[in-house]
Amino acid sequence: MAKATDGDTAPVPQRLLAAATRLFAEQGYDRTSVQEIVEAAGVTKGALYHYFGSKEDLLQEVYARVLRLQQERLDAFADADAPVEQRLRDAAADVVVTTIENLDDASIFFRSMHHLSPEKNKQVRVERRRYHERFRALVEEGQRSGVFSTATPADLIVDYHFGSVHHLSTWYRPDGPLSRQEVADHLADLLLRALRP
Amino acid sequence: MAKATDGDTAPVPQRLLAAATRLFAEQGYDRTSVQEIVEAAGVTKGALYHYFGSKEDLLQEVYARVLRLQQERLDAFADADAPVEQRLRDAAADVVVTTIENLDDASIFFRSMHHLSPEKNKQVRVERRRYHERFRALVEEGQRSGVFSTATPADLIVDYHFGSVHHLSTWYRPDGPLSRQEVADHLADLLLRALRP
DNA sequence: TCCGGCATACCGACTGGTTAGTCTGCCGGT
DNA sequence: ACCGGCAGACTAACCAGTCGGTATGCCGGA
Structure with a gap:
């Protein structure tokens, strides 16, 4: 219950990266919307664009x-x-x-x-x-x-x-x-x- | 000047396939718009959807x-x-x-x-x-x-x-x-x- | 020979929906 | 009181697919 990529214990940037990795692999980069990523990471766009430029x-x-x-x-x-x-x-x-x-x-x-x-x-x-x-x-x-x-x-x-x-x-x-x-x-x-x- | 994939001599379906092949390879499927394909083939969307379902x-x-x-x-x-x-x-x-x-x-x-x-x-x-x-x-x-x-x-x-x-x-x-x-x-x-x- | 009917081939404006990225503002810790 | 961290509504652009319309050519009957 304390893994590095846990849904809500790990730091937000890691959670975003983990979610993005999984979704990109499953659906492809273009098919994955930013919205899906932030939802999977349990945050919102504001958080994503706070840590990543794009x-x-x-x-x-x-x-x-x-x-x-x-x-x-x-x-x-x-x-x-x-x-x-x-x-x-x-x-x-x-x-x-x-x-x-x-x-x-x-x-x-x-x-x-x-x-x-x-x-x-x-x-x-x-x-x-x-x-x-x-x-x-x-x-x-x-x-x-x-x-x-x-x-x-x-x-x-x-x-x-x-x-x-x-x-x-x-x-x-x-x-x-x-x-x-x-x-x-x-x-x-x-x-x-x-x-x- | 009479190759099978010529820009304006070959049948329209072949031209569409040839254009799509090149563009899909260059930019990827998702990055290629239907509009680009039909322009490269020298036709319009009507032609594409006449020959292909999607x-x-x-x-x-x-x-x-x-x-x-x-x-x-x-x-x-x-x-x-x-x-x-x-x-x-x-x-x-x-x-x-x-x-x-x-x-x-x-x-x-x-x-x-x-x-x-x-x-x-x-x-x-x-x-x-x-x-x-x-x-x-x-x-x-x-x-x-x-x-x-x-x-x-x-x-x-x-x-x-x-x-x-x-x-x-x-x-x-x-x-x-x-x-x-x-x-x-x-x-x-x-x-x-x-x-x- | 001409003509009306019809099918095939194609055009291009339009629609409904989606998307990346922005921006304003709140909130809790120091 | 201030600021990093984040929320979430918003915008401007784009895109697949639709649809009403046009042009061309064939075919059978008068």
């Missing part, structure tokens, strides 16, 4: 949060003290698990990114690119040291893997036959198998 | 077209007279090429499917499922005959590959360093490599 700012904040989280985790795995194939496997599996744990954010991310204005979109792309490049560096490291095949450009490898992560929000169901960790292990395994020399 | 029908028609096309092609490749690893490779590469050739349809498909009403959405899912299962059957056939690894469930393999196809509309640029065929060959190769026993 509906779009709300969307951008959702992005920023998930990007920060994933970047931190990737950095941790990539910097670990382990063979490169282990670090890549861990990072690849972790992004699957955290994506499944935040499927709402993921659907929003991939379905609504283009709803951001050009400037904000650019900002998100920059962050996203940093993430992509960190991941690519891992692949390239393994390719240079000979543990990964060089048959495929590292860029494409990264897009291949993130394609499957991206796709999770389309098909993964928590009540399906596979747990998060199982899916993550399978997908990481597929990546590593494809990279065998 | 804006949503237009979206559904875009789906139906691309689904028919891809199902036909998959069936052809799957029914061919060749070893299963060859048939899977051909099918996997072909879906990449045709997706790139119709990137607009692809972005619409993956970004706007959830804008369809429940009934129409269901209809699309049924068609999509048929496609998915045909592809999965290929994987399972190879797994049974021992040419593919059975480490990963066939369903997941299919979602893995279609994740990367899905993702194409996010990163592929026609003016990039790789041609359609090159990307297709690489992605099909990754799939087959991941399936090596």
Whole structure:
């Protein structure tokens, strides 16, 4: 009864973000009215526009949060003290698990990114690119040291893997036959198998 | 000067579909007004509602077209007279090429499917499922005959590959360093490599 | 050959409803 | 008494879909 996103105990900005995240994921950004968001958060428009400059700012904040989280985790795995194939496997599996744990954010991310204005979109792309490049560096490291095949450009490898992560929000169901960790292990395994020399 | 989608020679319904496809892909379904579509097609609302029941029908028609096309092609490749690893490779590469050739349809498909009403959405899912299962059957056939690894469930393999196809509309640029065929060959190769026993 | 009847194809003003964002003001704590 | 935090009515814009109307061409009968 005291969770961080509780309907009436958490601070108003968090409640607004939580409500917006859920509604954006369920109905899409354009289909969700500001009125719905404030009702779900138990406040009114005055509160929303007190904390956020616009509906779009709300969307951008959702992005920023998930990007920060994933970047931190990737950095941790990539910097670990382990063979490169282990670090890549861990990072690849972790992004699957955290994506499944935040499927709402993921659907929003991939379905609504283009709803951001050009400037904000650019900002998100920059962050996203940093993430992509960190991941690519891992692949390239393994390719240079000979543990990964060089048959495929590292860029494409990264897009291949993130394609499957991206796709999770389309098909993964928590009540399906596979747990998060199982899916993550399978997908990481597929990546590593494809990279065998 | 006599292409099928010419601005003023093609039949009105085709022009409307072509305009809608482009605009939906560029701006998204909700961001595109019926007024914009009819202006791009060089007609007026009267014409649109003469041929289509609603804006949503237009979206559904875009789906139906691309689904028919891809199902036909998959069936052809799957029914061919060749070893299963060859048939899977051909099918996997072909879906990449045709997706790139119709990137607009692809972005619409993956970004706007959830804008369809429940009934129409269901209809699309049924068609999509048929496609998915045909592809999965290929994987399972190879797994049974021992040419593919059975480490990963066939369903997941299919979602893995279609994740990367899905993702194409996010990163592929026609003016990039790789041609359609090159990307297709690489992605099909990754799939087959991941399936090596 | 001409004509009246009718269907198809299309036009564009209009309507009813919705929406993001604004603004004025209240209220409770310091 | 003041101010951050918020309420909620209001506005200006927009949009999907409707509807009465017009133009074009075909078809069968006189």
